Amino acid sequence: MNPMLEAALGLADQLRWASRLHLPEMPSGERVLVTGMGGSGISGDIAGLLAGEAGRLALVHKSYGLPGWAARERPLVVAVSYSGNTEETLSAVAAAQELQLPMVAISTGGKLAEIARTAGAPHVEIPSGLQPRAALGYLAGAVSMVLEAAGVLPDQVGGLQEAASVLDSLFGKDGQGPGAELAEDLAEGLVGRVPVIYGGPGGSGVAALRWKTQFNENSKRAAYASWLPELDHNELVGWASIPELTRRVIGIVELRDSAEHPRVAKRFELTRQIAGADVAFVGTVWAQGETTWAKLASLIGIGDLVSLFVAAQAGVDPLPVAPIEMLKQRLAEE
Ligand code: F6R
Numbered sequence: 001m002n003p004m005l006e007a008a009l010g011l012a013d014q015l016r017w018a019s020r021l022h023l024p025e026m027p028s029g030e031r032v033l034v035t036g037m038g039g040s041g042i043s044g045d046i047a048g049l050l051a052g053e054a055g056r057l058a059l060v061h062k063s064y065g066l067p068g069w070a071a072r073e074r075p076l077v078v079a080v081s082y083s084g085n086t087e088e089t090l091s092a093v094a095a096a097q098e099l100q101l102p103m104v105a106i107s108t109g110g111k112l113a114e115i116a117r118t119a120g121a122p123h124v125e126i127p128s129g130l131q132p133r134a135a136l137g138y139l140a141g142a143v144s145m146v147l148e149a150a151g152v153l154p155d156q157v158g159g160l161q162e163a164a165s166v167l168d169s170l171f172g173k174d175g176q177g178p179g180a181e182l183a184e185d186l187a188e189g190l191v192g193r194v195p196v197i198y199g200g201p202g203g204s205g206v207a208a209l210r211w212k213t214q215f216n217e218n219s220k221r222a223a224y225a226s227w228l229p230e231l232d233h234n235e236l237v238g239w240a241s242i243p244e245l246t247r248r249v250i251g252i253v254e255l256r257d258s259a260e261h262p263r264v265a266k267r268f269e270l271t272r273q274i275a276g277a278d279v280a281f282v283g284t285v286w287a288q289g290e291t292t293w294a295k296l297a298s299l300i301g302i303g304d305l306v307s308l309f310v311a312a313q314a315g316v317d318p319l320p321v322a323p324i325e326m327l328k329q330r331l332a333e334e
Helices: 003-009 011-019 038-053 087-098 110-119 132-149 157-171 178-189 203-218 235-239 243-249 262-276 292-313 322-333
Strands: 031-035 057-061 076-080 103-107 123-125 194-199 224-227 250-256 281-286
Touching: 003 011, 003 132, 003 292, 011 132, 011 157, 011 292, 031 038, 031 087, 038 057, 038 076, 038 132, 038 203, 038 292, 076 087, 076 132, 087 103, 087 110, 103 110, 103 132, 110 123, 123 132, 132 157, 132 203, 132 292, 157 178, 157 292, 178 281, 178 292, 194 203, 203 224, 203 250, 203 292, 235 262, 243 250, 250 262, 250 292, 262 281, 281 292
Parallel strands: 031 057, 031 076, 076 103, 103 123, 194 224, 194 250, 250 281
Antiparallel strands: none
């Protein structure tokens, strides 16, 4: 089996791994800033969602240094980098150290682990040997458990375990379940097309971002994400003027949640009627399960598979991300 497919089907086990983490006491903070990039950084988007639902504030930071408010608000900084060597994340950590902010580090090792060790800050070690984006269950699961241990999030174990069971029922043990069938149908609709993923507020919105980046990195394809209700105030107008192009190349996938705001549900229907006329394909995926974790994992699990099936149809190896490596190399030489 392709290693990226194996890792995608391993999402349930990664979440179970996270649910069994026994963490030492964690520093706490009234607010949280999760810093990380790409396949690691999306853990911060997930943390932000979980914290918001728990009435707490966790923001994600995907850049150098720290945002200006950090000096005054003194958040708990959770630094996430699969390799432990991503320069933006290390820069944020250096800024956090300068301000003497409480910090937790999550990585497979790398400089981030060394910095945490030297600073006496907790470090959660993630299993190595994967592409960062293929380790989302480890990374995001670990962030949520860290935030539970820090007293920011309520019990995460139930949600992580429900997410794993929902993934089991979607994909079976061998990747042959109903989720895989749906993923194949969606991939069929996206052959030779540019995916545009529509999420709603909350988990489907975070999942939309993940779908986009998985199309980029696994399928090596331009892909875009937009969010309702905001897109109804701008992007909706953008489908009308070059229909001869958009009706050929654009495939929209809606990520839906049965608990979405009723006006958002209405907007999804109306947006499909209006925009759907000028694009080649519109597909829909409904989140499964009860908890936020399960809903997120079901949407993400299906999206990961669609991106791999699209790669397979195009004869593309989903694993390497040569342009990212080349860019990192060139930056290192500067
Ligand atoms: C590669 C991937 C990238 C990395 C990003 C940051 O699979 O997903 O988006 O996640 O370049 O690197 P790490 O995760 O090592 O901090």
